[in-house]
Amino acid sequence: MKDLAHFKEKIHFKHHFLPHKERKVRAGMLHHKAFFLYSLVFLLFLGIVNLSKTATPGVLGYASDINVKQLLDFTNQERSKDNKKPLILNEKLSKAAEQKAKYMFEKNFWAHTSPDGIEPWKFILDQSYDYSYAGENLARNFYYSKEVVDAWIKSPSHKENLLSENYDEVGFAVVNGVLDGYETTLVVQMFGRPRDVNNLTTIKDQEKYLNSISQKLASTENNNSLGSSTYVIDLPTLFRYLSFSILGFVLALFVLDIYYSKKHGIEKFTGHTSAHIIILVISIVSIYVIYKNGHVL
Amino acid sequence: MSFKKHLVEYIFIFMYFSFLIYFFNYLGNSNYARYIFAASLPTFYLLWAMAHHMFEERLKLHIFLEYLSISLFVFIILLTASNL
Numbered sequence: 005m006k007d008l009a010h011f012k013e014k015i016h017f018k019h020h021f022l023p024h025k026e027r028k029v030r031a032g033m034l035h036h037k038a039f040f041l042y043s044l045v046f047l048l049f050l051g052i053v054n055l056s057k058t059a060t061p062g063v064l065g066y067a068s069d070i071n072v073k074q075l076l077d078f079t080n081q082e083r084s085k086d087n088k089k090p091l092i093l094n095e096k097l098s099k100a101a102e103q104k105a106k107y108m109f110e111k112n113f114w115a116h117t118s119p120d121g122i123e124p125w126k127f128i129l130d131q132s133y134d135y136s137y138a139g140e141n142l143a144r145n146f147y148y149s150k151e152v153v154d155a156w157i158k159s160p161s162h163k164e165n166l167l168s169e170n171y172d173e174v175g176f177a178v179v180n181g182v183l184d185g186y187e188t189t190l191v192v193q194m195f196g197r198p199r200d201v202n203n204l205t206t207i208k209d210q211e212k213y214l215n216s217i218s219q220k221l222a223s224t225e226n227n228n229s230l231g232s233s234t235y236v237i238d239l240p241t242l243f244r245y246l247s248f249s250i251l252g253f254v255l256a257l258f259v260l261d262i263y264y265s266k267k268h269g270i271e272k273f274t275g276h277t278s279a280h281i282i283i284l285v286i287s288i289v290s291i292y293v294i295y296k297n298g299h300v301l
Numbered sequence: 302m303s304f305k306k307h308l309v310e311y312i313f314i315f316m317y318f319s320f321l322i323y324f325f326n327y328l329g330n331s332n333y334a335r336y337i338f339a340a341s342l343p344t345f346y347l348l349w350a351m352a353h354h355m356f357e358e359r360l361k362l363h364i365f366l367e368y369l370s371i372s373l374f375v376f377i378i379l380l381t382a383s384n385l
Contacts, residue, residue, distance in 0.1 A: 036363070039370035043377045050381060184333070247382040254374075273359075275350065275367045282311060283346050286318040287375050291382045294325050294338055 021257060023265050028272050034257055042250065049246075053239065070191060072098070072176045072217055074149035079166060079174060079193070082157055086167050092205045094196065095213045096131040097175025101192035103127045104140070108190060109181035114301065116140055128194060134203070137170040139195040144188055145240075146298040152191050155300045162300055171195035173205055187239075247291055255284045314349060318342065339379035343372035 020032040032038060072093070080090040104127045108114060117123050124140040141162045146152045156162035165171075175194045182188065198204060258281050265272065325338040350368040354360035 036366040036370035039367075039374045043370070043373050046374075046377045046381055243381050247378045251378060273361075275354070275364050275371075276307070278307070278311060279314070279346075279350065280371055282315055282318070283342070283371065283375055286315070286322070286342065287378060290318075290322050290325075290338065290342065290379065293322050294335060 021260065023261055023268075023270050023272065025268055025270050028270060030261055030272060030274060030277075031257055034254070034261060042254075046250075069147060070149045070152060070178045070189065072178065073214060075152065075176045075178075075191070075193070076174065076214075078150055078153035082153060083167055088167055088169060089172075091171060091174040091195070092207065093210045093213060094133070094173035094175050094205045095209075096133040097128065097173055097194045097196050098177060098213075099175070100124075100127040100131045100133065101175045101177035101194045102179060103130065104194070105177045105179035105190045105192045106181075109179065109183060109188075112183060114142070114144060114183060114190075116142065116301065124194065128196060133196060134199045135196045136199045137168075137195070137197040139165040139168065139171065141165050141193040141195075142301040143191040143193075144183070144299050144301075146189070146191065151298060152300075155298055156193075159300050165195060166193075168195065170197060172197045244291060248288065251284055251288050251291075255281060255288070258284065310349075310353065314346075317345070321345075335383045336380070339376055339383060342379065343376045346375070347372040 022031050023029065024031075029035070076091070076093050083090055104124060107118065107122070107127070111118055111120070113119050125135075125138055128135060128138050141156050143152045143155060146155065153166075156166050173196050175196075177190075177192045179190050179192075180187065181190070183190070258277050262277050262281075264270070321338065321342060325334050347368050351360065351365070354364055
């Protein structure tokens, strides 16, 4: 009797994952009640995560590993590949980039020209940088410096800026803040050529500035304009992996449902499994395509 | 409904969804575009399913709940992936 009960229990467990031949139904985990439960669990999870963000600051958030030194190195690597002279890091341009990034957070916009009509050049002129040529590249929500420069190189207009021979100097700002209600990392790259060549930054000045950045980086954690944010758990990555995992699991169960039902001749009066598979595949693709991080402007 | 007719519908759905992905990827900088995509994908799916099953005369409560639950599930997953 004990063996029979154990056997029945085993059969019952199996039908959480496989269709039921006698009852002609899908696996228990594909029942509509199960989907409502998954949705509820996900909503609860979202609620807990959002509560934890305020309860445990510095643990959950948007983590990126982008810094000025790497951005400068990768930019100059791309220029050397194209036989262009390297750009020198200029403190005034970096400050202008930082002011621009902060202004974007303050006014909640993501564009070269602000909604109130302020152009990038104003930030450069505010730093008393008198230029004959100037340019700006923007990026948001990338994780690594290399990804940022690669994205600029992939975009023809940004590539033109990055490899232009009209510029001698460059400035960067990496600023974390909240844009459209989301924690965001903005990268601003500003190019320039001073009107007076005597004002060109020297390699010595650049080294001095880079050293000051390293020192500031060592003493600053989140919300800086120089480098990475250091959350223990990166929420976008966590959410993306979680979404992929659950969609993949459900998708696998539906594929198994088709295979097992065909093999055992189980005719079920349900919705179309193939249609469910299509929407799940589309959801996975859309998370990969639309919900990816990193945009340039 | 024959397999061939189903296939035509599936191809149409797949192409429509692919267009949605392409379109919303074009608008990708905006978080609001992500919200709209998260809502439009399952809404269209649910509407298609209802129309399809009504046409087939097999729209029952449990089938409606099946599509509703999957649509809701997809909506919440996409919302989660929006970096909430």
